[in-house]
Amino acid sequence: MATKNLAAWACHLNSRTLPSTVKHAAVRSLYNYLGCAIGGSQHPAVEKAYTTFEPFFGPASSTIYGHGGTKRTDAQHASLLNGIASHVHDYDDTHLATIIHPTGPVASALLAYAEYRGGVSGEDLLCALVAGIEASCKVGLAVWPSHYDIGWHITSSTGSIGAAVGVGKLLKLDEEQMAHAIGLAAVQVIGLREMFGSDTKSFHPGRAAQSGLMAALMAEKGYTSSLQALEAKRGWANVVAGGGTPKLDHYIAELGEKWEIEANAFKPFPCGIVCHPAIDGCIQLHHEMQQKGLALDDIQEVEVRVHPLVIELTSKRKPKDGLEDSSVMSIRDRVGATSNEDVRADEAHLQIYFADGQTLAKHVKHAVGSLEKPMTDGQLMEKFLDQTTLVLGKAKAVAASDIAWAVADRSDVAAMLRDL
Amino acid sequence: MATKNLAAWACHLNSRTLPSTVKHAAVRSLYNYLGCAIGGSQHPAVEKAYTTFEPFFGPASSTIYGHGGTKRTDAQHASLLNGIASHVHDYDDTHLATIIHPTGPVASALLAYAEYRGGVSGEDLLCALVAGIEASCKVGLAVWPSHYDIGWHITSSTGSIGAAVGVGKLLKLDEEQMAHAIGLAAVQVIGLREMFGSDTKSFHPGRAAQSGLMAALMAEKGYTSSLQALEAKRGWANVVAGGGTPKLDHYIAELGEKWEIEANAFKPFPCGIVCHPAIDGCIQLHHEMQQKGLALDDIQEVEVRVHPLVIELTSKRKPKDGLEDSSVMSIRDRVGATSNEDVRADEAHLQIYFADGQTLAKHVKHAVGSLEKPMTDGQLMEKFLDQTTLVLGKAKAVAASDIAWAVADRSDVAAMLRDL
Numbered sequence: 005m006a007t008k009n010l011a012a013w014a015c016h017l018n019s020r021t022l023p024s025t026v027k028h029a030a031v032r033s034l035y036n037y038l039g040c041a042i043g044g045s046q047h048p049a050v051e052k053a054y055t056t057f058e059p060f061f062g063p064a065s066s067t068i069y070g071h072g073g074t075k076r077t078d079a080q081h082a083s084l085l086n087g088i089a090s091h092v093h094d095y096d097d098t099h100l101a102t103i104i105h106p107t108g109p110v111a112s113a114l115l116a117y118a119e120y121r122g123g124v125s126g127e128d129l130l131c132a133l134v135a136g137i138e139a140s141c142k143v144g145l146a147v148w149p150s151h152y153d154i155g156w157h158i159t160s161s162t163g164s165i166g167a168a169v170g171v172g173k174l175l176k177l178d179e180e181q182m183a184h185a186i187g188l189a190a191v192q193v194i195g196l197r198e199m200f201g202s203d204t205k206s207f208h209p210g211r212a213a214q215s216g217l218m219a220a221l222m223a224e225k226g227y228t229s230s231l232q233a234l235e236a237k238r239g240w241a242n243v244v245a246g247g248g249t250p251k252l253d254h255y256i257a258e259l260g261e262k263w264e265i266e267a268n269a270f271k272p273f274p275c276g277i278v279c280h281p282a283i284d285g286c287i288q289l290h291h292e293m294q295q296k297g298l299a300l301d302d303i304q305e306v307e308v309r310v311h312p313l314v315i316e317l318t319s320k321r322k323p324k325d326g327l328e329d330s331s332v333m334s335i336r337d338r339v340g341a342t343s344n345e346d347v348r349a350d351e352a353h354l355q356i357y358f359a360d361g362q363t364l365a366k367h368v369k370h371a372v373g374s375l376e377k378p379m380t381d382g383q384l385m386e387k388f389l390d391q392t393t394l395v396l397g398k399a400k401a402v403a404a405s406d407i408a409w410a411v412a413d414r415s416d417v418a419a420m421l422r423d424l
Numbered sequence: 425m426a427t428k429n430l431a432a433w434a435c436h437l438n439s440r441t442l443p444s445t446v447k448h449a450a451v452r453s454l455y456n457y458l459g460c461a462i463g464g465s466q467h468p469a470v471e472k473a474y475t476t477f478e479p480f481f482g483p484a485s486s487t488i489y490g491h492g493g494t495k496r497t498d499a500q501h502a503s504l505l506n507g508i509a510s511h512v513h514d515y516d517d518t519h520l521a522t523i524i525h526p527t528g529p530v531a532s533a534l535l536a537y538a539e540y541r542g543g544v545s546g547e548d549l550l551c552a553l554v555a556g557i558e559a560s561c562k563v564g565l566a567v568w569p570s571h572y573d574i575g576w577h578i579t580s581s582t583g584s585i586g587a588a589v590g591v592g593k594l595l596k597l598d599e600e601q602m603a604h605a606i607g608l609a610a611v612q613v614i615g616l617r618e619m620f621g622s623d624t625k626s627f628h629p630g631r632a633a634q635s636g637l638m639a640a641l642m643a644e645k646g647y648t649s650s651l652q653a654l655e656a657k658r659g660w661a662n663v664v665a666g667g668g669t670p671k672l673d674h675y676i677a678e679l680g681e682k683w684e685i686e687a688n689a690f691k692p693f694p695c696g697i698v699c700h701p702a703i704d705g706c707i708q709l710h711h712e713m714q715q716k717g718l719a720l721d722d723i724q725e726v727e728v729r730v731h732p733l734v735i736e737l738t739s740k741r742k743p744k745d746g747l748e749d750s751s752v753m754s755i756r757d758r759v760g761a762t763s764n765e766d767v768r769a770d771e772a773h774l775q776i777y778f779a780d781g782q783t784l785a786k787h788v789k790h791a792v793g794s795l796e797k798p799m800t801d802g803q804l805m806e807k808f809l810d811q812t813t814l815v816l817g818k819a820k821a822v823a824a825s826d827i828a829w830a831v832a833d834r835s836d837v838a839a840m841l842r843d844l
Contacts, residue, residue, distance in 0.1 A: 049647065056638065056645045059540075060498045062480040078480045120479075155658030157611075188624055191577075192631065193613045196663055198656040204608055204649040207642075211612065218476065222627075225476045227469065229624040236618040238575030243616055247667060 006146075006235040006252035010139060011182035013259045014169045019131035029265045030130040031412055033097055033137065036270050036384055037107040038069065038408040040096045042424060043391025044089035045070025049203040053088055053210070057081050066119040066421075070395050073423045079120035083167075083217050087112035087210030091159070095274035095391065099137075099264055100375060102144040102158055103277070105209065106268060109163025110136035110170045112213035113220075117171050119418045124174055126414040134265055136170025136216075139186075141264035142255040143234060147241055150248025157195030160208035161244060164189040167216020168223075175224050180231070187229025188219035190240035270384060272373040278313045281352035281371035282341075289356060289366050300331060302358045305338050309353040312343040350374040385409075426566075426655040426672035430559060431602035433679045434589045439551035449685045450550040451832055453517055453557065456690050456804055457527040458489065458828040460516045462844060463811025464509035465490025469623040473508055473630070477501050486539040486841075490815050493843045499540035503587075503637050507532035507630030511579070515694035515811065519557075519684055520795060522564040522578055523697070525629065526688060529583025530556035530590045532633035533640075537591050539838045544594055546834040554685055556590025556636075559606075561684035562675040563654065567661055570668025577615030580628035581664060584609040587636020588643075595644050600651070607649025608639035610660040690804060692793040698733045701772035701791035702761075709776060709786050720751060722778045725758055729773040732763040770794040805829075 019027075044050060045068070054068070058077075066082035068075040070089065077085070090096055090108040099106050114132050118124035124132075144151075144162040152158045168189035172182045192215040195208035223229075234240045234252055241250035273283050293299070321336065347353065354366045370376035372383070379387070385405060392401035407420045414420055439447075464470060465488070474488075478497075486502035488495040490509065497505070510516055510528040519526050534552055538544035564571075564582040572578045588609035592602045612635040615628035643649075654660045654672055661670035693703050713719070741756065767773065774786045790796035792803070799807070805825060812821035827840045834840055 052645045052647045053642065056642045056647065060482040060500045062482045062498075078482075080480045155663040187619065187622075188627070191614060191616045191619055191624055191628060194611060196611045196653070196658060196660065198650050198653060198659040199607065199611055202607075202648040202650055204611055204647070207608070207647070208611060222473065222476045225472045227472045227476065227624070227627070228622040230618050230622055233616070233618060238616060239618040240616065243575040243666075246663075 006256045007183050007186055007233050008179065008231055009256050010142070010169070010234070010259065011179045011186060014135040014139065014173055015177065015179050015182055017131055017135050017173065019127040022131060022134060023263070026134060026263050026265060027130060027412070029263070029268060030133050031409070032270070032381065032384060033107045033265060033268055034111055034130070034133060034411060035388065035408045036097055037090055037111045038404070038424065039388035039391045040093065041086045041090040041112070042070040042395055042404060043095065044092040046395055047089065047092040049092050049206050050085060050089045052203065053085060053207065057084065066116040067424055069424045072396060072400055079116040080214050080218065083112045083116040083213040084210040086116065087213035088206045091209045092206040093274045094276065095271055098269050098271065098277050099141050099267060100269050101267060102141060102148045103152070104141055104144045104162055105159045106137040106140045106163070106166060107133070108209040109160060109212040109216060110140065110166045112210065113167035113217040114170050114174065115421055117174055117217060119421055122416060122418050124417050126412040126417055128174060129417050130412055132170040132173040135173045136166040137265045137268070138259055138263065139169040140166030142259060143241070143252070145255045146250045146252040147245045147248060150246040151244055154246030155197045156193070156244060156246070157197050157199070157205070157208050160195030160212040161193050163209055163212030164192050164194060164215040164219065167213050168219040171217050171220035172223065175220055177220065177223060181223045183231045183233070184227065184229045185220045185223035187233030188222055188227065189216045190233045191229070193244055267375060269373055269375055270379045270387070272379055272383065272387065276317050277373070278311050278349050279318060280373055281350055281368040282308050282310050282314065282354065284371045285352050285354040285366040285368040289354060289364050292364055298358060298362070300335055302360065303335065303338055303356055304359045305340065305357045307355040308339060308341045309347055310341060310343050311347045311349045311351070312345060313349065315341060315343045350376070426676045427603050427606055427653050428599065428651055429676050430562070430589070430654070430679070431599045431606060434555040434559065434593055435597065435599050435602055437551055437555050437593065439547040442551060442554060443683070446554060446683050446685060447550060447832070449683070449688060450553050451829070452690070452801065452804060453527045453685060453688055454531055454550070454553060454831055455808065455828045456517055457510055457531045458824070458844065459808035459811045460513065461506045461510040461532070462490040462815055462824060463515065464512040466815055467509065467512040469512050469626050470505060470509045472623065473505055473627065477504065486536040487844055489844045492816060492820060499536040499637065500634050503532045503536040503633040504630040506536065507633035508626045511629045512626040513694045514696065515691055518689050518691065518697050519561050519564070519687060520689050521687060522561060522568045523572070524561055524564045524582055525579045526557040526560045526583070526586060527553070528629040529580060529632040529636060530560065530586045532630065533587035533637040534590050534594065535841055537594055537637060539841055542836060542838050544837050546832040546837055548594060549837050550832055552590040552593040555593045556586040557685045557688070558679055558683065559589040560586030562679060563661070563672070565675045566670045566672040567665045567668060570666040571664055574666030575617045576613070576664060576666070577617050577619070577625070577628050580615030580632040581613050583629055583632030584612050584614060584635040584639065587633050588639040591637050591640035592643065595640055597640065597643060601643045603651045603653070604647065604649045605640040605643035607653030608642055608647065609636045610653045611649070612639070613664055687795060689793055689795055690799045690807070692799055692803065692807065696737050697793070698731055698769050699738060700793055701770055701788040702728050702730050702734065702774065704791045705772050705774040705786040705788040709774060709784055712784055718778060718782070720755055722780065723755065723758055723776055724779045725760065725777040727775040728759060728761045729767060730761060730763050731767045731769045731771070732765060733769065735761060735763045770796070
């Protein structure tokens with residue numbers, strides 16, 4: 005019954021009875037998404053995808069973000085391209101329990117749809133975003149961790165389902181149509197971890213957005229799939245669980261009681277989240293050094309003790325590109341990183357030894373951006389402006405930020421999106 | 425090295441050195457494909473998909489078959505819609521060792537591309553079709569049977585890779601670009617067996633065609649994936665093998681030595697291939713009855729002994745739709761089917777008991793359409809005309825058949841496709 009139960013829950017989700025904390029979490033997720041989609045819009049991966057798909061563009065309805073409202077395409081391609089842009093800097097949100105980046109696939113589909121069909125209020129948009137994010141995260145939890153361990157990029161492999169549920173909500177699909185939409189999304193399993201480090205990583209959430217959007221639109225026209233798509237013997241969960249035992253019923257039963265969007269965290273730094281505690285600590289120590297009049301050249305050695313995954317993900321001492329700054333290269337040779345299992349993923353221990361014998365130490369218990377120390381709305385805004393100013397310039401970035409915060413108040417969100 | 429080896433083999437495949445048996449198998453596969461794509465074009469699943477995607481159509485370049493050349497759309501949507509139509513009657517070809525229906529995804533992509541970019545000769549088209557079909561079948565063999573057993577629809581889960589290789593061949597991608605195209609296709613794993621019996625089953629090969637087409641076009645523009653997409657620890661084969669041990673190197677090494685397209689069979693009847701021996705036998709017995717002046721009403725009982733999978737797939741004695749003919753319903757109640765493991769999948773034993781005490785028996789050792797008793801070119805033509813006459817009328821069906829047989833001789837196939 006997992007498929008039917010998810011469909012029924014999503015169909016009956018009501019924006020007027022959404023808890024205010026959930027609604028605020030949705031506003032923050034959408035705001036952060038728009039900053040990332042604009043911020044990533046000039047990346048070569050997005051440009052290559054644009055050049056490939058441009059000859060196939062249909063009637064222009066939906067904005068490709070990051071061009072000040074000058075680039076539009078059909079909703080399918082807008083969802084794809086904005087989805088790629090939102091993920092390409094690894095700067096998007098993280099549902100920490102599954103490391104799903106949930107907003108990219110869902111919001112890319114919803115916003116492209118909102119401009120295409122029109123008549124979507126801010127309240128409806130947020131409600132659909134919540135439905136889609138809950139769907140992605142609950143089915144993700146049901147197959148976690150074996151699904152990720154075997155090699156699926158869980159953001160996109162669950163993202164098409166979330167996008168279908170979200171768009172299905174805006175389409176006001178009935179429960180049976182919604183179940184068919186879930187099925188149509190579930191047969192398009194997108195994203196392998198092998199692609200991390202290549203352009204294809206960010207293609208994953210883009211394609212998931214597009215697949216979910218079209219799954220909902222096909223279901224609207226009566227296209228049938230299965231009413232047991234998720235839980236059937238040869239359905240989604242059993243096929244993609246990677247040898248684990250899916251716990252669909254358990255997590256689907258939690259819908260509306262435990263809100264996954266409230267456990268959605270935002271990255272203060274554009275890199276894998278386990279690196280954040282060390283970065284957070286280094287920034288704090290840098291401020292302390294400035295107060296004490298200590299400079300980079302005074303550093304003899306830096307000791308960093310981190311979670312083992314940090315070493316696994318970042319142990320390239322001489323990366324080929326990106327970090328050619330000579331002061332970065334010089335400090336790199338004075339940093340030693342060790343790890344042990346006692347250090348939590350959001351924790352880091354740092355110690356700086358200076359040439360004159362001074363030392364500075366920092367224990368980051370919970371990195372900024374973790375659930376224990378979430379980014380404030382102000383920090384999110386700073387992040388948004390940082391990203392978007394590089395693309396739009398300061399004035400337009402501030403205007404975009406105002407637009408992105410105000411989405412809940414709009415009676416039709418389409419007009420506001422056309423300026424982004 | 426499987427990904428690089430597949431890419432290198434495909435890039436160097438030369439139409440002038442293709443064995444003539446391989447070339448003839450390609451002509452037959454393409455011919456049968458076109459009959460199925462035209463024959464399925466009026467099915468409600470195709471119409472629902474058309475209605476859904478029509479608002480997104482880009483510049484019309486490529487024919488949607490079955491409308492006498494009156495319907496065109498962009499190559500993406502043509503590959504999708506023709507791919508759906510080619511599979512919707514379960515009448516397409518079968519690579520018996522994997523039960524992949526290989527031509528649908530590959531040919532749908534190639535033909536849509538050929539009209540889009542132009543300049544594709546019949547020779548080049550057949551060579552690309554061979555490359556794509558060999559790719560699909562070899563990677564399918566590498567994960568067979570565990571991949572299918574766990575629940576993947578192997579036609580589409582391998583089809584996007586075959587379509588990418590085929591289109592990549594037409595694009596003259598270099599080896600590295602071809603490997604990236606394979607990777608981009610490999611991250612889009614499409615099709616669950618749970619959907620058998622619904623519209624979504626035929627969506628699978630259509631979407632695989634579209635995904636493979638775009639994977640190759642993205643690689644042409646420099647989009648990167650992984651050069652170890654198939655064989656990496658968290659690459660395609662290990663992720664989708666369903667617990668089995670992939671044998672990629674073994675099967676990729678066979679490329680060009682053992683041609684899978686020569687083991688591609690064609691269905692004489694529009695249903696699952698294991699049912700064919702019993703149908704074949706019944707038709708033969710029906711002819712014998714006519715010679716002896718025996719009618720349906722004279723039958724007391726029919727005994728059928730078949731492979732166990734026939735019972736598993738067809739044991740619905742009272743299907744909800746499709747078979748409402750009263751004479752069919754009356755004979756149905758007089759048929760008893762049993763199975764045992766000794767009966768091969770292409771074999772059937774039949775016995776008819778008549779009211780007057782006569783009996784007729786038939787042992788079908790190899791059903792028509794099996795590798796041991798392949799459909800002749802004449803039988804393929806009869807099948808093509810049967811399917812297409814229902815859609816196009818007799819005269820246009822005959823013209824379409826002439827066009828479809830003559831593809832190898834064309835210097836540019838685009839013009840001929842515009843009439844189908």
